[in-house]
Amino acid sequence: MKNSIKVERAKKNMTQQDLAELVQVSRQTINSIEAGKYVPSTVLALKIARIFGVALEEIFELENED
Template sequence: MKNNIKIERARHNLTQADLAEKIGVSRQSINAIEKGKYIPSTLLALKMARLFKMSVEKLFSLEAED
C-alpha cells in the first residue's frame, strides 16, 4: 500500500511527532506507516484523512498487483 502522508505532513508543516500527537499514536507508528512497514487500521486512516481534509483514497492507494 502506498501513501502520501509524508507529502501531506510537509504541506501542513507537521513533524512525525506532531502528526502522531494529533491522532493519538507514537512517532514510530507514523514512521512505519510512511515507509510502508505498517498498514494502519481503518480508524487511524480515517483520522489522518480527516486531519488532512482529504479522502482516504487520496491519502492511501493500493499498488498495482502483478
C-alpha cells in the same frame, strides 16, 4: 499499500511527532506507516485523512501486490 502522508505533512509543515499526537499514536507508528512497513487500521487511516482534510483515497493507494 503506498501513501502520501509525508507529502501531506510537508504541505501542512507538520512533523511526525505532531501528527502522532493528533491521532494518538507513537511517532514510531507514523514513521512505519510512511515507510510502508505498517498498514494502519481503517480507524487510524480515517483519522489521518481527517487531519489533512482530504479523502482517504487521496492519501492511501492500493498497489498491485495488495
